[in-house]
Amino acid sequence: xxxxxxxxRDLVVDYGSRRILTNISFDIRQxxxxxxxxxxxxxxxxxxxxxxxxxxxTSGHIHMLGTDICHASQAExxxxxxxxxxxxxxxxxxxxxxxxxxxxxxxxxxxxxxESTIQIMTRIKLDMVNMLPYxxxxxxxxxxxxxxxxxxxxxxxxxxxxxxxxxxxxxxDPITSAELDELILLLKKSxxxxxxxxxxxxxxxxxxxDRIAILGEGKLIQVGTxxxxxxxxNETIINLLNRTPRENNVDRDTHLERLTKDTQ
Amino acid sequence: xxxxxxxxxxxxxxxxxxxxxxFNLLLIILWKILQPPYQIFPIIKQVYFIxxxxxxxxxxxxxxxxxxxxxxxxxxxxxxxxxGVLGSAVALSIIRELGPVMTALMVVGRAGSAICAxxxxxxxxxxxxxxxxxxxxxDKYLVAPKLVxxxxxxxxxxxxxxxxxxxxxxxxxxxLFGVSEGSYVNGMIxxxxxSDVRLGLVKSIIFGxxxxxxxxxxxxxxxxxxxxxxxxxxxxxxxxxxxVISSVSVLFCDxxxxxxxx
Numbered sequence: 001x002x003x004x005x006x007x008x009r010d011l012v013v014d015y016g017s018r019r020i021l022t023n024i025s026f027d028i029r030q031x032x033x034x035x036x037x038x039x040x041x042x043x044x045x046x047x048x049x050x051x052x053x054x055x056x057x058t059s060g061h062i063h064m065l066g067t068d069i070c071h072a073s074q075a076e077x078x079x080x081x082x083x084x085x086x087x088x089x090x091x092x093x094x095x096x097x098x099x100x101x102x103x104x105x106x107x108x109x110x111x112x113x114x115e116s117t118i119q120i121m122t123r124i125k126l127d128m129v130n131m132l133p134y135x136x137x138x139x140x141x142x143x144x145x146x147x148x149x150x151x152x153x154x155x156x157x158x159x160x161x162x163x164x165x166x167x168x169x170x171x172x173d174p175i176t177s178a179e180l181d182e183l184i185l186l187l188k189k190s191x192x193x194x195x196x197x198x199x200x201x202x203x204x205x206x207x208x209x210d211r212i213a214i215l216g217e218g219k220l221i222q223v224g225t226x227x228x229x230x231x232x233x234n235e236t237i238i239n240l241l242n243r244t245p246r247e248n249n250v251d252r253d254t255h256l257e258r259l260t261k262d263t264q
Numbered sequence: 265x266x267x268x269x270x271x272x273x274x275x276x277x278x279x280x281x282x283x284x285x286x287f288n289l290l291l292i293i294l295w296k297i298l299q300p301p302y303q304i305f306p307i308i309k310q311v312y313f314i315x316x317x318x319x320x321x322x323x324x325x326x327x328x329x330x331x332x333x334x335x336x337x338x339x340x341x342x343x344x345x346x347x348g349v350l351g352s353a354v355a356l357s358i359i360r361e362l363g364p365v366m367t368a369l370m371v372v373g374r375a376g377s378a379i380c381a382x383x384x385x386x387x388x389x390x391x392x393x394x395x396x397x398x399x400x401x402x403d404k405y406l407v408a409p410k411l412v413x414x415x416x417x418x419x420x421x422x423x424x425x426x427x428x429x430x431x432x433x434x435x436x437x438x439x440l441f442g443v444s445e446g447s448y449v450n451g452m453i454x455x456x457x458x459s460d461v462r463l464g465l466v467k468s469i470i471f472g473x474x475x476x477x478x479x480x481x482x483x484x485x486x487x488x489x490x491x492x493x494x495x496x497x498x499x500x501x502x503x504x505x506x507x508v509i510s511s512v513s514v515l516f517c518d519x520x521x522x523x524x525x526x
Contacts, residue, residue, distance in 0.1 A: 052397055081399035092394035094386075106398045109301075109405075154398075164397075 085155030310413025330432025383483025414476030
């Protein structure tokens with residue numbers, strides 16, 4: 001088997017007439033934590049949706065664990081997704097189910113395990129994310145950090161080979177954010193997963209990443225280790241790391257035209 | 265002028281797209297409900313939600329409409345000296361027309377709007393995407409039980425509506441105005457044919473399918489509609505659309521089925 005868990009080749013994504021991603025090509029190796037990083041509107045979320053098979057690209061290929069997900073049938077895609085776990089930015093927990101029921105759902109749908117095994121597996125995963133005392137709570141009763149941890153427990157309940165994590169630190173306080181980073185590192189170590197994290201939180205990025213892919217305005221700027229990214233001479237990356245505000249490179253006349261457009 | 269024509273064209277195209285999407289969803293569901301694992305428990309849950317929990321509103325509206333019909337028919341028939349056919353008039357109006365239509369409209373208002381809002385919120389909060397990513401087909405897991413639940417519940421509610429509405433007509437005609445009990449009941453038994461009951465049953469099954477399909481499609485495909493990016497307001501507008509389109513479709517189909525089966 002290839003050493004790469006995911007291979008992305010010449011990926012182009014359009015929304016209507018707007019090009020979101022242009023010729024993205026890079027690999028994600030088995031067992032590594034790859035962080036996809038970039039400013040707002042850089043195309044991170046679109047790239048993640050393509051990787052999850054939720055958005056069909058305009059052209060290009062994504063090979064995931066040997067399957068070309070851009071041309072796979074729904075049955076092939078579902079088979080592949082049984083080996084994937086996804087923790088969404090806001091958790092995406094089912095609001096009509098308790099935390100435990102949310103986590104058990106993939107097991108109940110895809111396995112014939114008996115009730116006691118399902119209960120034990122649920123508690124093991126809840127314990128891993130420090131959520132064991134809260135298994136009976138409903139999602140509306142959870143804080144932001146708790147919802148993310150519960151979503152992570154659901155994502156890893158089937159022991160996936162690939163774990164995707166969308167904005168793990170967004171909206172969390174620094175301590176909860178650091179706890180989640182530790183949890184991601186623990187998962188990599190204990191379960192040997194390939195983990196893809198989409199984020200723009202710099203502290204998190206350098207705490208967890210084995211390699212970093214940086215996107216800017218829909219293009220891949222650089223892929224490298226945290227050290228290589230830190231030492232990059234690329235202006236966009238330097239600005240991103242130094243939190244330099246973007247310059248407004250619009251000339252005066254164009255700016256004035258934008259402000260007065262469609263007005264009498 | 266060109267902008268008006270362009271907007272009109274855009275509305276027509278949007279409408280055609282939505283109709284196509286809705287029928288495509290129906291075909292997908294029909295295909296998927298035949299494949300195991302069968303969603304028995306979720307279907308029972310939906311029959312409880314759409315059917316059992318609509319009982320109060322169906323009983324209240326049924327009794328009221330039966331009483332109003334009894335009152336109006338009594339006043340009209342009395343002028344012609346034909347109050348003896350009150351039972352037939354009330355029963356036939358309810359079994360053939362008012363029962364299926366009013367039941368469907370009540371279910372749209374109570375359960376259809378809730379179904380659309382639930383699916384719409386699940387869509388905008390990424391719960392539908394989460395199901396996809398767990399390799400659980402959201403159309404089979406979320407939509408199919410609601411559709412089957414609607415097809416089972418609406419005819420059952422229609423029977424309840426018919427019974428209580430005929431009872432309401434009986435109360436006004438026999439108890440309040442003193443029409444003979446025998447002429448009310450026997451007139452009804454003599455005039456209502458199996459073909460009338462069959463017409464009402466066919467209508468209620470079709471209405472059950474139609475309203476749950478439209479409400480499910482409006483919520484489930486919220487992200488593809490023009491309200492898709494409007495968050496809570498988008499859900500609210502999709503729900504309003506679902507109720508309006510379902511209600512109008514019920515009335516339109518009522519005429520078509522009536523014309524074809526009469």
